[in-house]
Amino acid sequence: MREDHREAVDRVHATRLWQRHVEMAAIGAIPGNGVNRAAFSAEDIRARQLLVSWAEARRFGISMDAIGNIFVRRPGLDPDVPPVMSGSHMDTQPRGGRFDGIYGVLAAFEALEAIDEAGVKTRRSIELVAWSNEEGGRFAPCTMGSAVHTGARALEDIVGVTDNEGVVLKDALAITLAAIPQAKGREFNAPAAAYVEAHIEQGPLLEMQGKTVGVVTGIQGLRWFNIEVFGKTDHAGTTPLKLRKDAVRAAVDIIMALRELTSDPDDVLRFTVGRMLVTPNSPNSVASHVLFSVDIRHPDQATIQRLGEAVEPLARKAAGVCDVKVMPTLHDDPCVFDAQVVSAIERAAQTLGVSNLRLASGASHDANYMSRVCPAGMIFVPCENGVSHNEAENAKPEDLAAGARVLTATLLELANR
Ligand code: GLV
Ligand code: MN
Numbered sequence: 520m521r522e523d524h525r526e527a528v529d530r531v532h533a534t535r536l537w538q539r540h541v542e543m544a545a546i547g548a549i550p551g552n553g554v555n556r557a558a559f560s561a562e563d564i565r566a567r568q569l570l571v572s573w574a575e576a577r578r579f580g581i582s583m584d585a586i587g588n589i590f591v592r593r594p595g596l597d598p599d600v601p602p603v604m605s606g607s608h609m610d611t612q613p614r615g616g617r618f619d620g621i622y623g624v625l626a627a628f629e630a631l632e633a634i635d636e637a638g639v640k641t642r643r644s645i646e647l648v649a650w651s652n653e654e655g656g657r658f659a660p661c662t663m664g665s666a667v668h669t670g671a672r673a674l675e676d677i678v679g680v681t682d683n684e685g686v687v688l689k690d691a692l693a694i695t696l697a698a699i700p701q702a703k704g705r706e707f708n709a710p711a712a713a714y715v716e717a718h719i720e721q722g723p724l725l726e727m728q729g730k731t732v733g734v735v736t737g738i739q740g741l742r743w744f745n746i747e748v749f750g751k752t753d754h755a756g757t758t759p760l761k762l763r764k765d766a767v768r769a770a771v772d773i774i775m776a777l778r779e780l781t782s783d784p785d786d787v788l789r790f791t792v793g794r795m796l797v798t799p800n801s802p803n804s805v806a807s808h809v810l811f812s813v814d815i816r817h818p819d820q821a822t823i824q825r826l827g828e829a830v831e832p833l834a835r836k837a838a839g840v841c842d843v844k845v846m847p848t849l850h851d852d853p854c855v856f857d858a859q860v861v862s863a864i865e866r867a868a869q870t871l872g873v874s875n876l877r878l879a880s881g882a883s884h885d886a887n888y889m890s891r892v893c894p895a896g897m898i899f900v901p902c903e904n905g906v907s908h909n910e911a912e913n914a915k916p917e918d919l920a921a922g923a924r925v926l927t928a929t930l931l932e933l934a935n936r
């Protein structure tokens with residue numbers, strides 16, 4: 520490793536990085552040490568403003584695109600070559616933790632600061648990106664900011680999405696965009712030389728094997744659906760069962776059929792119904808309408824394809840007397856990260872003496888969409904007991920710093936290619 524690169528890596532500051540997590544975790548803090556920072560909420564806006572204030576203090580360039588992705592740039596020597604990018608997301612699950620997403624943003628910022636303090640000149644600019652609405656917990660689907668930025672999804676197609684309270688994404692987005700007046704406008708899909716995302720593992724492998732860094736090889740495939748069941752509301756005490764069109768009963772039958780479809784003795788296949796809206800949602804009225812989400816994941820392309828195609832016919836069959844509408848909302852095939860980026864990350868870890876392990880990601884990430892437009896990879900750090908999407912999510916300051924060092928060394932190598 521070049522001496523100036525080593526100096527930058529040595530400037531990665533574990534306490535500063537930890538302190539920034541503490542500051543961010545205060546925005547949307549919930550009982551149990553968790554964070555609720557929904558995309559395009561007042562809390563999301565405050566987190567964005569805090570990040571931008573840190574970037575301004577460093578005189579880094581700040582820009583934002585029309586879906587609200589924020590870019591923080593440390594210029595390189597050659598303004599005409601595409602930048603190397605790194606980042607993740609600042610939104611959380613409704614009962615989320617202090618690390619999912621925000622770690623990748625803060626690790627990238629730590630890398631930018633360390634490189635800046637060491638005065639290292641890079642050929643390419645290095646750019647942090649904070650993606651909008653990665654979680655999809657408020658406005659489905661997930662990984663929205665990176666999907667729109669990379670052209671996989673059109674902005675016009677998602678602006679009408681509503682949250683559980685009926686707020687339209689278009690309105691929440693407009694408020695968010697107006698709250699960062701310092702940011703220059705940024706076009707979608709400007710070329711990138713490479714993308715590296717740091718993230719907590721959200722699973723138990725690193726901890727179980729006593730390794731500090733995961734060199735991520737790819738992400739499993741994912742299908743999301745919204746299934747709506749239409750019935751008729753009636754009196755719960757007086758209406759005979761055989762005369763009912765009970766939307767909850769039909770929804771349960773559909774879910775049981777999907778459970779059977781996705782049952783896997785090896786526990787590789789993942790099936791989740793995590794969101795359910797019932798109308799009129801009263802104990803003594805038969806439900807007239809149910810909307811529920813379906814999330815199915817598998818690493819194998821043929822398997823995820825087959826399962827995805829089976830959902831609609833199966834739901835129609837199981838719905839009985841009720842009507843059903845099946846809306847696919849996300850279709851991500853398994854992705855394999857770029858071999859050169861993967862080996863650059865592995866080499867960085869080995870050079871720095873950070874114990875590491877190659878592994879695949881069970882969770883979805885913005886790196887999936889970036890891998891379709893440029894060479895991409897990810898760096899994982901352990902989280903306690905593998906717990907994530909939970910207030911109890913936890914990680915060690917020294918592991919977060921080790922991941923940020925590996926990230927810094929990797930970005931420097933890629934930025935000088
Ligand atoms: C992202 O949080 C995912 O659902 O994997
Ligand atoms: Mn995440």
Ligand code: MN
Nearest residue numbers: 612619654908
């Ligand atoms: Mn998440």
